[in-house]
Amino acid sequence: MSDVMHNFELYQPDSVQGAADLLGEFEDAWIIAGAKDSLGWFKDRVKQPSVVVDIGGIAELSGIEETEDGGLYIGATTTLTDVVENPLVSERFPVLSLSASKVASPQIRNAGTIGGNISQDTRCVYYRSGFPCYRAEGNTCYANTPTAMNRDHALFEVSRCVAVTPSDTAPAMVALDASMVIRRKGEDIEVPASEYFIGPEIDITRMTALEHGDILLGIRIPGTWASARHYFEKAADRNTWDFALVSITMVAKMAGNAIEDAAMVCGGVQCTPRRLTEVEDVIRGEVPGPEVETLVRRVASRGAQPLNFNHFKIPLMESLAARAVRSLT
Ligand SMILES: Cc1cc2nc3c(=O)[nH]c(=O)nc-3n(C[C@H](O)[C@H](O)[C@H](O)COP(=O)(O)OP(=O)(O)OC[C@H]3O[C@@H](n4cnc5c(N)ncnc54)[C@H](O)[C@@H]3O)c2cc1C
Structure with missing residues (x-):
């Protein structure tokens, strides 16, 4: 309590x-x-x-600036509300403003920062309640037992811990090829989003590459996907004040009616944002339509290993991926 x-x-x-x-x-x-x-x-x-x-x-840690390559630099303590309301973000990277707008409530977005959102800890109910699980340096996982409450938990890449990433904006960082600028021992280093979010196989006690003493200074988003087609959808038990059961983030470039290139990332299904590379391979070069959607449904959740109470995430994930592709028609 x-x-x-x-x-x-x-x-x-x-x-x-x-x-x-x-x-x-x-x-x-x-x-x-x-x-x-x-x-x-x-x-x-x-x-x-x-x-x-x-x-x-x-x-110096707050604010949003344009960069020379048509991208943006977002200071780590920029509030989620400022990210949502910034015209540069919504024009160039709507997937980021959309995902930030779905975090919690207006009050939380007014105080919560983009750096905190992508660096927050998991919401596994056992871990958050102080159970001595693997993530808390204990010797068991309370969420992966036959009777455990695990409907919120992972489908993929489980390594002792079955907790998932709770961040609504983290998948956008991976899809947009963002990198995190970190002050470490007096030097500034840049870590790509694909390496910033870490799974239990790398370090079970952390969700990100941040080490003690590190300060996340900001996020660099390159111009690569600026003004491409962007899609974000979050499925949760409630429409507000709730974490994603599954979310989908997609950016895509079209060549006429066909999909020239795309990046699709799923939240809520593993400890890190899950890049759906098989979906990307299936849709690249294709004209979106019912047949492509069927293929997308087939590959989106390939390899999933559900726990006792989270099977529903599989069709949810497949539907969200298909709906993202449908948005391109
Ligand atoms: C009721 C409720 C509902 C919520 N719903 C959602 C939701 O729907 N979606 C969602 O994504 N999140 C949700 N959250 C989680 C969270 O509150 C927000 O994501 C918020 O954005 C976190 O940002 P913050 O700045 O307040 O984090 P803080 O608590 O300040 O920081 C979070 C973590 O990041 C570290 N950190 C923060 N900034 C830095 C930095 N610059 N350098 C190094 N480390 C740093 C902190 O040490 C801490 O470990 C919810 C929270 C609550 C209480």
């Missing part, structure tokens, strides 16, 4: 360097930006860092 938060020391640096110094000084320092994921952990008293570094007030 949610409770009063534990005591911690709160620091509010006004520069990236100041934040980096604090993270270097305190071993268990925890970054908050909008804090909409973090405060849940604290109120449940499952995570109790003694030092919290609030980077929400660092001006």
Whole structure:
């Protein structure tokens, strides 16, 4: 049950360097930006860092700029509302504004940041409730038992942990070939989205490539898919305030009536956004229509290994992929 938060020391640096110094000084320092994921952990008293570094007030981390290649650079602490309302984002990369607009509620989008959204932790009910599972450095998975509540969990790439990515905007980052700019030990490095999101086989205790002390500075989206055809759809139990059961993100370029190229990514089905490369191969060069949709349904969920209560995600995933392709007709 949610409770009063534990005591911690709160620091509010006004520069990236100041934040980096604090993270270097305190071993268990925890970054908050909008804090909409973090405060849940604290109120449940499952995570109790003694030092919290609030980077929400660092001006240099916020804002959206055009880049020379027709893309955008989005500061990590830019709020989801600012991403949704920014005309450059909605003109060039509507799939990002659409997916950001489906996160939680207006209040959460007003405070929650794009960097926090793609770096948030999983929502597995057992892990979030403090069960000592593999992800929490214990020795079992409570969600992968015959009677476990696992309708929200993974269909693919399970490696001890069956938790899924909860982020609505993470699939857009993969589809758009974005890269994450990270300050690590005084240097700025760029990590492609395809490597930013990590599965349990790489590190079961983390969802992203961020290591302790790292600060996500911003997200670079190249112009590659600017103003192409974009599609986003999220299926959830409720229309608002709810995480995706499955989501689909697609960007596509047309040559006349045919699909010249496409990237399709599914959320909610594995620990990382799942790129549907088989679907992309099937639709490339084809004129979208009922026959192509049938093929898409056949390959979209190939390799899925459902748990006891998440079989429904398979037809859902297939339908969402087919609907994305139908949007191109
Ligand atoms: C009721 C409710 C409903 C929600 N529904 C949805 C939903 O439908 N879809 C969805 O996608 N999300 C949802 N969320 C999750 C989350 O609140 C939002 O995604 C929000 O965008 C998180 O951003 P934040 O800045 O508030 O995160 P924070 O809590 O500040 O940060 C999240 C994590 O990222 C790390 N972090 C943040 N910024 C940086 C940075 N710059 N550098 C390094 N590390 C960083 C933090 O240390 C923390 O671990 C929901 C949350 C709640 C409480």
